[in-house]
Amino acid sequence: MVRNAPKNIKLKTIGVVHSPFHVREDIDPRRNFRPNGFSDVRGELEIDPAYAAGLKDIAGFSHLIVIFAFHKSGLGHLLVKPPFESRRRGVFSTRSPHRPNPIGMTVVRLLGRRGNVLRVSGIDLLEGTPVLDIKPYTSRDSKRGVKHGWMRTSVLNR
Numbered sequence: 001m002v003r004n005a006p007k008n009i010k011l012k013t014i015g016v017v018h019s020p021f022h023v024r025e026d027i028d029p030r031r032n033f034r035p036n037g038f039s040d041v042r043g044e045l046e047i048d049p050a051y052a053a054g055l056k057d058i059a060g061f062s063h064l065i066v067i068f069a070f071h072k073s074g075l076g077h078l079l080v081k082p083p084f085e086s087r088r089r090g091v092f093s094t095r096s097p098h099r100p101n102p103i104g105m106t107v108v109r110l111l112g113r114r115g116n117v118l119r120v121s122g123i124d125l126l127e128g129t130p131v132l133d134i135k136p137y138t139s140r141d142s143k144r145g146v147k148h149g150w151m152r153t154s155v156l157n158r
């Protein structure tokens with residue numbers, strides 16, 4: 001156990017994803033490894049009206065970081081076999097939905113806002129995915145000298 005760290009943290013669902021993908025099989029896993037693999041996939045982030053005031057000023061941002069719960073994932077294993085890989089990898093070196101805390105992030109393009117609903121593209125999530133947080137994506141988020149670890153020679157080339 002890590003000393004002085006709170007063990008359980010409570011999160012609130014602030015909204016829900018509306019997506020054309022209804023079951024995991026609807027999503028081709030190869031697209032996850034391609035840059036802009038889902039850029040043409042449109043969806044909506046419906047924000048609970050109780051949190052809609054927090055959307056003020058969001059319209060000026062082209063891209064958003066969406067933090068969500070993988071609500072349809074399995075048990076959180078520490079070693080996982082990524083799609084098309086024969087070897088198991090440490091879960092924290094993957095984007096696997098099956099992780100100790102089933103939390104994910106994805107960057108979407110903001111197409112427009114209608115009240116508490118954000119129209120977006122770049123959705124690689126299932127219909128009904130709970131949204132935990134939204135943050136603006138900025139050019140500060142793009143880093144130089146990025147290395148791709150085990151993904152370099154395998155899945156990135158699919």
Ligand SMILES: C[S@@+](CC[C@H](N)C(=O)[O-])C[C@H]1O[C@@H](n2cnc3c(N)ncnc32)[C@H](O)[C@@H]1O
Pocket residue numbers: 024027028029032069070071072073095096097104105106107124125126128129130
């Ligand atoms: C590999 S994750 C990547 C998500 C995110 N863009 C990232 O890079 O962290 C995307 C996969 O998670 C699965 N998925 C999407 N929404 C999910 C949900 N709500 N619960 C469980 N699995 C989900 C789908 O199979 C999809 O191909």
